[in-house]
C-alpha cells in the first residue's frame with residue numbers, strides 16, 4: 001500500500017493499494033485504520049456513500065461548511081477524474097486543485113481532508129463511486145461551487161457535463177468567499 005503525498009495540497013493523498021491476484025481473481029484492503037495512520041491519514045469514518053453515474057456526469061464541486069467532511073474516494077466500476085479544491089481562506093494553496101484518475105482498473109483512492117471541495121466526472125460509460133466520510137451528511141451547510149469556475153481553471157476532460165440542477169446553478173468560489181472555512185480553524 002503506497003501513500004502519495006506529492007499532490008501539491010496539504011493532506012490530500014493518493015493511495016495505491018496492494019492488489020493480490022490469483023486464479024480466482026483479486027483481493028485488496030481498501031481501508032486499514034493503522035496502515036492509513038502510518039501513511040499520514042489519521043482519521044475515523046462515520047458514513048459510507050455509494051453513487052452510480054452515467055458517462056459524462058459531473059458531480060460537484062461540493063463541501064460542507066458546518067460539518068466539513070474528509071472523504072476517501074474510489075471507483076468500483078468504470079473510471080472517474082476526481083478533483084479536490086482547497087477552499088480554506090488564508091491557505092497558501094487557496095483555490096488550487098488536484099486531480100487523479102480513479103478506476104476499477106487501477107484501484108487507486110484519494111483522501112480529501114475537511115476544508116476541501118470535492119467533485120468528479122465520469123470518464124467511462126458508467127461509473128460507481130464509493131467513498132467514506134469523516135462527518136455525517138449535513139445538507140443545511142452544504143455548498144456547491146461552479147465546476148468550471150474560471151478562477152479555479154480545473155482541467156476537466158470533458159466539456160458539457162451532465163449536471164444536477166443544483167450543480168448547474170452553482171456560483172463561483174468568489175461569490176462564496178465570506179462563507180468559506182478559514183485556514184487553521186475548525187479542523188480545516
Ligand SMILES: Cc1cn([C@H]2C[C@H](O)[C@@H](COP(=O)(O)OP(=O)(O)O[C@H]3O[C@H](C)C(=O)[C@H](O)[C@H]3O)O2)c(=O)[nH]c1=O
Nearest residue numbers: 049051059060061062063071118119120136137142164
Ligand atoms: C451526499 C448525500 C446525498 N443524499 C441524498 C440527497 C439527495 O436526495 C440525493 C442526491 O444528492 P446529491 O445530488 O447532493 O448527490 P451528489 O451530487 O452525488 O453529491 C455528492 O457529490 C460530491 C461528489 C460529494 O463529494 C458529496 O459527497 C456529495 O455532495 O442523495 C443523502 O441522503 N446523503 C448524502 O450524504
